Amino acid sequence: xSDGTQKLWGGRFTGETDPLMHLYNASLPxxxxxxxxxxxxxxxxxxxxxxxxxxxxxxxxxxxxxxAEIKKEWDADKFVRHPNDEDIHTANERRLGELIGRDIAGxxxxxxxxxxxxxxxxRIYCRDIVNDTLFPALxxxxxxxxxxxxxxxxxxxxxxxxxxxxxxxxxxxxLSSYATYFTEDYxxxxxxxxxLNQSPLGAGALAGHPYGIDREFLAEGLGxxxxxxxxxxxxxxxxxxxxxxxxxxxxxxxxxxxxxDLIIYCTAEFGFIQLSDAYSTGSSLMPQKKxxxxxxxxxxxxxxxxxxxxxxxxxLKGIPSTYDKDMxxxxxxxxxxxxxxxxxxxxxxxxxxxxxxxxxxxxxALTMDMLATDLADYLVRKGVPFRETHHISGECVATAxxxxxxxxDKLTLEQYxxxxxxxxxx
Ligand code: ARG
Numbered sequence: 149x150s151d152g153t154q155k156l157w158g159g160r161f162t163g164e165t166d167p168l169m170h171l172y173n174a175s176l177p178x179x180x181x182x183x184x185x186x187x188x189x190x191x192x193x194x195x196x197x198x199x200x201x202x203x204x205x206x207x208x209x210x211x212x213x214x215x216a217e218i219k220k221e222w223d224a225d226k227f228v229r230h231p232n233d234e235d236i237h238t239a240n241e242r243r244l245g246e247l248i249g250r251d252i253a254g255x256x257x258x259x260x261x262x263x264x265x266x267x268x269x270x271r272i273y274c275r276d277i278v279n280d281t282l283f284p285a286l287x288x289x290x291x292x293x294x295x296x297x298x299x300x301x302x303x304x305x306x307x308x309x310x311x312x313x314x315x316x317x318x319x320x321x322x323l324s325s326y327a328t329y330f331t332e333d334y335x336x337x338x339x340x341x342x343x344l345n346q347s348p349l350g351a352g353a354l355a356g357h358p359y360g361i362d363r364e365f366l367a368e369g370l371g372x373x374x375x376x377x378x379x380x381x382x383x384x385x386x387x388x389x390x391x392x393x394x395x396x397x398x399x400x401x402x403x404x405x406x407x408x409d410l411i412i413y414c415t416a417e418f419g420f421i422q423l424s425d426a427y428s429t430g431s432s433l434m435p436q437k438k439x440x441x442x443x444x445x446x447x448x449x450x451x452x453x454x455x456x457x458x459x460x461x462x463x464l465k466g467i468p469s470t471y472d473k474d475m476x477x478x479x480x481x482x483x484x485x486x487x488x489x490x491x492x493x494x495x496x497x498x499x500x501x502x503x504x505x506x507x508x509x510x511x512x513a514l515t516m517d518m519l520a521t522d523l524a525d526y527l528v529r530k531g532v533p534f535r536e537t538h539h540i541s542g543e544c545v546a547t548a549x550x551x552x553x554x555x556x557d558k559l560t561l562e563q564y565x566x567x568x569x570x571x572x573x574x
Pocket of ligand 1: 175266
């Protein structure tokens with residue numbers, strides 16, 4: 149008979165687990181984060197068992213009381229872990245046995261496997277993170293970009309291609325370009341959320357439920373929008389994790405480019421913006437330094453999130469159907485990705501809402517040569533083909549350069565007309 153401190157799967161084993169193997173195998177140090185999802189899953193699952201007549205109403209009530217108590221313990225950071233606890237599922241079940249007695253707690257896993265349990269927890273966990281943290285944080289970032297764009301609509305700056313001055317743009321245009329990227333990220337996340345919110349519960353270890361539990365009932369009770377019909381897929385599909393991490397990677401790609409722009413803009417050479425002290429740090433050696441560490445970290449951490457995705461893809465490829473322990477390797481990169489992404493959103497929001505803009509420096513960087521394309525368009529309006537006007541405008545730039553003038557605006561009308569007689573004629 150188990151005394152509740154043995155491993156929950158220990159029945160067929162006679163030897164002890166190697167101590168390092170226990171640590172190597174244990175996921176509780178990180179999957180405890182899913183405690184709420186795990187308890188919710190068990191609550192609804194046991195209601196399903198009761199519907200089948202596998203639990204009495206009194207037993208169900210006791211189980212639900214026990215689960216509520218365990219949630220309180222986790223919430224208050226008072227849950228006491230047992231050295232034999234392997235993961236969040238076994239830890240919660242062990243504790244339930246201590247609270248309500250192992251005769252009743254021993255029934256909650258009837259027909260369920262940790263294979264459908266873990267992936268149910270993961271899907272609930274991801275859904276909650278998307279709804280409760282990622283959506284609000286991303287919305288906050290977009291809002292702050294739009295607010296600044298509205299407030300500083302009159303600030304002009306050079307727009308760049310190849311990091312060379314290209315054409316004048318509004319600072320607001322730059323701000324709203326990233327608001328656009330992040331809005332697309334928001335929409336893309338909504339699509340992923342819809343796909344991940346499907347129920348694997350009731351699929352058993354792989355081959356389905358021996359008692360025919362009502363899977364629709366379980367899905368509805370847990371707020372899923374549908375049931376994953378194929379039980380093999382239900383337990384072994386981790387595409388939603390890959391998709392979410394790909395999403396995080398793409399978001400961090402946007403954040404990294406955003407950060408890179410701002411790093412350039414706040415150098416002394418550009419001087420377009422200044423970061424607030426809240427998002428900068430100093431140098432331990434050079435007293436004058438103010439470093440844009442927040443931005444460098446946004447850029448640097450993007451690499452780490454890419455690594456989370458590719459690392460897990462490597463673990464996932466080539467594993468045979470259906471559940472294999474390799475899959476436990478989904479959690480650390482996923483959690484790392486989600487936390488890094490959320491924190492990056494909050495840092496980017498703080499950076500944008502507190503930086504100061506040096507309007508004069510931005511405008512001083514606007515040279516008249518940046519209107520060379522407009523000059524070409526001026527002749528287009530007079531009926532000259534663009535290929536020709538492009539060439540003529542280039543000649544104006546070259547002439548000004550040859551004459552040692554600071555820009556095309558310094559050429560006289562006569563000099564213009566010498567290049568092309570159609571200048572100045574209506
Ligand atoms: N801790 C495991 C994981 O994260 C739970 C599933 C274990 N299932 C099993 N059959 N050993 O994937």
